[in-house]
Structures are given as C-alpha cells and as structure tokens.
Amino acid sequence: MNILVCGGAGYIGSHVVRQLQKKGYEVLVLDNLINGHLSAVDGVPFVKADITDKQALQEVFSRNSIDAVMHFAAFSIVGESMSKPGLYYRNNVLGTLNLLEAMRENKVSKLIFSSTAAVYGEPEEIPICEEHRTKPTNPYGATKLAVEEMLNWFNHAYGLNYVSLRYFNAAGADESGDIGEDHNPETHLIPLVLKTALGVLPEIKIFGTDYPTPDGTCLRDYIHVNDLADAHIMGLQSLSGGGQSTIFNLGNGNGFSVKEIIETARKVTGKPIQAVETDRRTGDPAVLVASSEKIKQELGWQPRYGDIEQIISSAWRWHQRNFN
Numbered sequence: 001m002n003i004l005v006c007g008g009a010g011y012i013g014s015h016v017v018r019q020l021q022k023k024g025y026e027v028l029v030l031d032n033l034i035n036g037h038l039s040a041v042d043g044v045p046f047v048k049a050d051i052t053d054k055q056a057l058q059e060v061f062s063r064n065s066i067d068a069v070m071h072f073a074a075f076s077i078v079g080e081s082m083s084k085p086g087l088y089y090r091n092n093v094l095g096t097l098n099l100l101e102a103m104r105e106n107k108v109s110k111l112i113f114s115s116t117a118a119v120y121g122e123p124e125e126i127p128i129c130e131e132h133r134t135k136p137t138n139p140y141g142a143t144k145l146a147v148e149e150m151l152n153w154f155n156h157a158y159g160l161n162y163v164s165l166r167y168f169n170a171a172g173a174d175e176s177g178d179i180g181e182d183h184n185p186e187t188h189l190i191p192l193v194l195k196t197a198l199g200v201l202p203e204i205k206i207f208g209t210d211y212p213t214p215d216g217t218c219l220r221d222y223i224h225v226n227d228l229a230d231a232h233i234m235g236l237q238s239l240s241g242g243g244q245s246t247i248f249n250l251g252n253g254n255g256f257s258v259k260e261i262i263e264t265a266r267k268v269t270g271k272p273i274q275a276v277e278t279d280r281r282t283g284d285p286a287v288l289v290a291s292s293e294k295i296k297q298e299l300g301w302q303p304r305y306g307d308i309e310q311i312i313s314s315a316w317r318w319h320q321r322n323f324n
C-alpha cells in the first residue's frame, strides 16, 4: 500500500513514517518544511510542497499511485493561533480542503487525520470521552474541529472514509534516538524541561501554581509518540478492512502535574533542573485527561509506554544526542 504522509517531516509525522516503513508500507512524504526537518525523513521519498498549493497537490496525486493519506500538516501552537487566526484557518482548514478535493478527484478514499484534545476546550468531565461537548477556546482547536466537520460531510457526500485521532499531550521520542521533538519556537513542557537539564535554558517556568489540582499545577495526559503511531496504523488497517469512519481520543488516561514532570525529569537526567513559579499562561485548562476506552475496545489499541519515566527517558535520549 502506498501512503501519502502530509506533514511527514514533523515530530509526530516522522515517527509515523518510521512505523509505517517498519510494517512494510510504501511511504511518500509531503512537507513544506516550515516546521518539519528533512533529516527526520532521510532516505524516504519526499516532495517539498504546501497543502495550500492546489496545483502541487494535484501533481502529487497524478504522478503517484496513492492508496491512503495520513495528514499531519498543520500549524499547532495555541498561543500563535490566538494572535494569527487567519494563518491557522488558511493552513489548517483551507489546506485540508485542498487535500480532500485532490483525494476526491483522484479517487483516494482513506484518510487518517491528526486532531487534538483542543477541540474540547475547557472540560466539563474528566476523563474526557469522545462524546464530550466540543467548544474550542482557541483558533487552533477550532480549525481542527472545522476539519472534523468537513470530514463528516465529505463522508456523507463522497464516501470519504476517515479516522480522526484526538491526541492529548504527545511526548517522547523513537527508541533509536535519531528522531525526536524539535519545534521552533519550543513551547512544550517536556522538551523545555530537558533543554533546561542540558543547560541550554537557565530554568523552567512553572505556569501557575494555584490551579485546583493536588499540587496547584496543571495536569496533562502524556502519550508516547510511537503509541500515537501505532494508533494511526490501526486506524488505517480498520478502514482497509471496511471499518467505519470515526473519531478516537488518544491518551494514557493518567494526569501528571507540571511539578511531577519536572521531578521525574530530575530523576531521569540526574540534573538539578532549576524551576521558577510564575503566573498562569492564558488559556490553559487545569486538567486534561483522556478516556481512550473507545479505541482500546474497537481497535484493540494499547499504549506500550504507560509509564511517564519511560516517556521522558526516551525524549532525554534524543535530546542528549541532538544538543544543537
């Protein structure tokens, strides 16, 4: 099977590409390299193109025999989406519309979509299940929800089959240590904590210590990037076997506080890791924890990395090797 992976040179995309290749799939990566890294897909067939470029997409489909698409090509920084909503709607919504139309025109009917817990907004219930109401509190989450709605209508009208995966906090790195998380700018907790351990940053700021949680800092559900990768492949296998279009949450089902993450990173790295308590970051819900029962029951997915120490250790291995 030939899989087009849009955004395949990014953090999550590149891990999925690895897993696809290990399972014997043929992969073609499409990436505009704004956030992706060519080195993350070394040796993989690659097209530099932007999903907002309809013609480029059309060429990719007409020149290659594509059986299914996995779509990671999105902007994903919540804060940036608040100040530049147009950028997010153009890339994440318009770009995806272009992709869906190119798929339809070329009779490609299977899509695995990278969605997010940000579609839920401030949770009303923990753990969050897929039926929880969706009310994003930022344009990033709103664009992902808009795409999910588009997928539903394309499914009704044209028979596009999709699996949308709502990730909670993606973390960790491949065991090989040669691909990992490298955003610019980096805003995520675990890589920032590890950069502090390496001495690249002087300290980690703890955003808010007055949340209604046991230690006052936010709780998040961290899920290993290769567990996400497994779920993408299972979603594809399900669609290939005639499974229905659907949406799944992906998390470990456990919440870890910001302080617990820093403490675990101290243990894993053996470094003191200076932390300073500061004000809350706007828009952060106190607790985000997933119920992933649906994907466990329907696809038999199970996280291989249930332990937060294991997740941080895998990220640490990569950070040490990729100091610069």
Ligand code: UFG
Pocket (backbone or CB within 6 Å): 076, 077, 078, 116, 117, 118, 140, 167, 168, 169, 187, 188, 189, 190, 192, 204, 205, 206, 207, 208, 218, 219, 220, 258, 281, 284, 288
């Ligand atoms: N945090 C700090 N200091 C930092 C960075 C983060 O205290 O320097 C805190 C945040 O306030 C938050 C927690 O660490 O409480 C996790 O923050 P991240 O930025 O790592 O992740 P988020 O939970 O904000 O966001 C992630 C994804 C988003 C997605 C969201 C949905 O990055 O794309 O989960 O749950 F929308």
